[in-house]
Amino acid sequence: MAKVKLRVELNKGRRGIMLGKLAKIAEETLRFLSMVHRDSELSGAPEGWLAVNFDNNSVDFDCENLQDVEPDEAHRANRVLQSVMTNDRTSELAKHHIRDTTRRQYSRIASAIDPDEKVTFKVFKNGETEPSEAHDLTRTFAYEIDLQLPSSASYFGEIQGIIHAFYRTDKPRRLVVRDLASEKLVDCTFDDELYVKAIEIMMDPNGVVFIEGDVFENLATGCIESIKAKRFKLAPAFDESKFESLIGSAPNLTGLFTTEEFVERFRANAEHA
Numbered sequence: 001m002a003k004v005k006l007r008v009e010l011n012k013g014r015r016g017i018m019l020g021k022l023a024k025i026a027e028e029t030l031r032f033l034s035m036v037h038r039d040s041e042l043s044g045a046p047e048g049w050l051a052v053n054f055d056n057n058s059v060d061f062d063c064e065n066l067q068d069v070e071p072d073e074a075h076r077a078n079r080v081l082q083s084v085m086t087n088d089r090t091s092e093l094a095k096h097h098i099r100d101t102t103r104r105q106y107s108r109i110a111s112a113i114d115p116d117e118k119v120t121f122k123v124f125k126n127g128e129t130e131p132s133e134a135h136d137l138t139r140t141f142a143y144e145i146d147l148q149l150p151s152s153a154s155y156f157g158e159i160q161g162i163i164h165a166f167y168r169t170d171k172p173r174r175l176v177v178r179d180l181a182s183e184k185l186v187d188c189t190f191d192d193e194l195y196v197k198a199i200e201i202m203m204d205p206n207g208v209v210f211i212e213g214d215v216f217e218n219l220a221t222g223c224i225e226s227i228k229a230k231r232f233k234l235a236p237a238f239d240e241s242k243f244e245s246l247i248g249s250a251p252n253l254t255g256l257f258t259t260e261e262f263v264e265r266f267r268a269n270a271e272h273a
Contacts, residue, residue, distance in 0.1 A: 002074035004042065005064040006081065007131050008051075009120040017059045024112035025119060026051075032109060033063070035102040036084070040077035043067055045264075062124075071126075081123050085135035087145050100149050104219070110142035150219055157215040159186060159224055160235065163202050173198070175229075177211065182223050188213075190229040197232045208235040 010025060011017040034046035044067030053062040069077075076093075083094045084106050109119055118138045122131035161177035164185055173195060175188040188211055190198060201209045214228040254262035 001068040002071045002127060003064055003068055004040075004074050004077045005062060005124040007060065007062050007120075007122040007124070009122070010059040011117065012058050012060075012120065014058055021112055022059060025109060028105070028109040028112060029063070029119075032102070032105045033065075035099065035105055036077060036080050037065070039098050039102055040073065040080045042069055042073055042077055044069075075126075078123055078125055081121075082133065082135075085121055085123075085137070087141070087148070089148070100219070103145055104149055106137070107142035107145040110137050110139045113139065115139050146220065152225075153217050153219055155215055155217075156213070157227075158210055158212045159188075159215070159227055160208060160210055161186065162206075162208060166198070166202065168195075177209070177227075179224060180208065184223050186224050187226040188229050189226070190232075194229060194232060201232050201234050204234065209233065210235055 008029065010022065030047065030049060033049050037044075037046040037048075042065065044065065048066040049063055050066055051061045051063055055061065065077075079091075079093055080098055080102075082088070083091060083098055084103055087103070088094055113119060115138075118136045120134055120136050122134045124131045125133065159177065159179050160181070161179045163175055164178045165176040167174040167176075170189075172189040172191065175190070175198060177186045177188050178184075179186050190213075201207065210233040211227055211229050211231070212233075213230040215224055216226045216228075217224050257265065
């Protein structure tokens with residue numbers, strides 16, 4: 001059996017690191033490693049990474065996956081790490097198994113450091129006691145990664161929100177909606193045949209509206225920027241008593257899994273889609 005492991009070096013050559021910066025780097029690194037775990041199809045929980053062997057020259061530590069895996073699995077994970085950390089896109093693995101979201105998450109680690117700083121990742125291979133491969137992540141390199149990633153995506157979807165503004169004379173006609181998920185303002189354009197329906201959904205001053213259509217998402221921020229509406233619908237009024245009556249109504253829905261485990265598996269499958 002083998003273990004996927006790498007060393008993280010922060011603020012090398014300096015004394016310590018600000019606690020807030022350390023927390024941010026650790027958070028973004030865990031998200032990245034969880035994505036690598038899924039792209040590599042490793043067994044065990046994607047969040048199962050342990051920080052060990054701290055060195056106080058600056059802030060250095062080893063980060064290892066809790067789950068022992070077969071040597072070929074570890075080799076595959078190391079190849080994924082190498083491809084992302086070198087921004088290599090030429091291999092079959094890079095083209096077909098490494099998601100753009102994984103590469104983007106790696107670049108986000110650099111958002112927590114200053115322009116003159118770097119985070120160094122050193123990868124252990126084949127049971128080495130010391131890593132033999134080092135990769136420096138700087139703000140500049142993170143920018144180079146982002147430049148090669150698609151900046152937006154379009155798909156048919158839905159947003160839920162509250163009408164913020166209505167521009168009846170714009171062509172095409174336009175609403176601005178406060179998205180409940182992100183709390184951001186989203187431009188919503190629609191054709192003239194939806195004009196009457198657009199007026200109807202504004203009759204309730206506190207109403208929440210569902211808008212279906214062609215969604216345009218900024219992949220760098222993960223936020224929806226606009227939607228070309230195909231359908232408007234007011235959300236039904238929330239009935240707390242009906243909601244509470246549903247609690248416990250399907251006790252076997254998650255099978256052998258707890259609710260938390262079931263939701264995590266669902267999210268993992270969605271990210272692979």
